[in-house]
Amino acid sequence: MKIETLNEVMIISDEELKSLTDAIQQRHGIDFSCYEPKSLKRRIIRALHVLKFNSVHELWVKILKEHGFIYSFMDEISVGLTAMFRDPILWIKLKELLNSDFFSSKDLTVWHAGCSTGEEVYTMGIVLKESSFSKPVIAKATDISKNAIEIARAGSYINMKMDEYQQNYVSFNSRGTLRKYFSDTNAGIGMMDTKLVSHVTFEYHNLITGDFNARYDIIFCRNVMIYFDNGAKLKLFDKFYNSLNDNGLLIIGFYDAVLPLIDDKKFRVLDMDSKIFQKNSSSVS
Numbered sequence: 001m002k003i004e005t006l007n008e009v010m011i012i013s014d015e016e017l018k019s020l021t022d023a024i025q026q027r028h029g030i031d032f033s034c035y036e037p038k039s040l041k042r043r044i045i046r047a048l049h050v051l052k053f054n055s056v057h058e059l060w061v062k063i064l065k066e067h068g069f070i071y072s073f074m075d076e077i078s079v080g081l082t083a084m085f086r087d088p089i090l091w092i093k094l095k096e097l098l099n100s101d102f103f104s105s106k107d108l109t110v111w112h113a114g115c116s117t118g119e120e121v122y123t124m125g126i127v128l129k130e131s132s133f134s135k136p137v138i139a140k141a142t143d144i145s146k147n148a149i150e151i152a153r154a155g156s157y158i159n160m161k162m163d164e165y166q167q168n169y170v171s172f173n174s175r176g177t178l179r180k181y182f183s184d185t186n187a188g189i190g191m192m193d194t195k196l197v198s199h200v201t202f203e204y205h206n207l208i209t210g211d212f213n214a215r216y217d218i219i220f221c222r223n224v225m226i227y228f229d230n231g232a233k234l235k236l237f238d239k240f241y242n243s244l245n246d247n248g249l250l251i252i253g254f255y256d257a258v259l260p261l262i263d264d265k266k267f268r269v270l271d272m273d274s275k276i277f278q279k280n281s282s283s284v285s
């Protein structure tokens, strides 16, 4: 069926959505059943525009016929809106914790789940560098968008974004400048100093279907769960709980409307303003 275009409004029917997501699940094992249908439809419409398809059916055929195409589709579907030093209050609080004796283990393990193009990961690299924390740090940064992961690995961001990030950074450190962490290229791109993330492994990972087989002191999962329904969010909280070391921290996004879903037997609020929760280690999972 041709996509209906009415005053720039496009509509995907429930049947079209189901046939597309069933095909993707069968062919590629990617499960969309826990994504919120309205927002998923909006993002598929956006992908149809960008990838220049005239109908859901055309897209469906391409997804079934061309194995590698699913990654281009997923790049468009996943909304990677992010920024360096997003929510400065969080980074101020984290620096405070890093400067105290809060993290008592011999090293610090960190997971950036849904890291998008890596701005959060570079931010953490800068916060670590500007703190007095001196223990080894090992981190993993994952996302469902392979394209986003590649950008994160390269640490290259257009200068226009760098200007916005500089403003966020000043709220974190009014005496510093982000400029010392990147170099300009002629193409209007800022290249981050990748030494900031030399302790980080960037990997593809799907939070709905992927493994959770390591333990961390800090898990960031900010502004990712907004796409999931409540059942998926609850499952994810359990998996994060089991993936945290005793007293480990779960940091969620300012846009994640999940507070009523957080089990206070498992997580206590460490700092509500910066959305930091701490694993309640006395609870049995």
Ligand SMILES: C[S@@+](CC[C@H](N)C(=O)[O-])C[C@H]1O[C@@H](n2cnc3c(N)ncnc32)[C@H](O)[C@@H]1O
Pocket: 078, 079, 080, 081, 082, 083, 086, 113, 114, 115, 116, 117, 120, 142, 143, 144, 145, 148, 205, 206, 207, 208, 221, 222, 223, 224, 227, 253
């Ligand atoms: C809005 S960005 C958030 C980036 C960063 N955490 C922040 O808050 O600035 C959401 C990211 O979640 C990723 N994402 C969506 N569904 C995912 C899934 N099932 N598994 C892993 N990542 C996913 C998207 O690809 C996107 O890069």
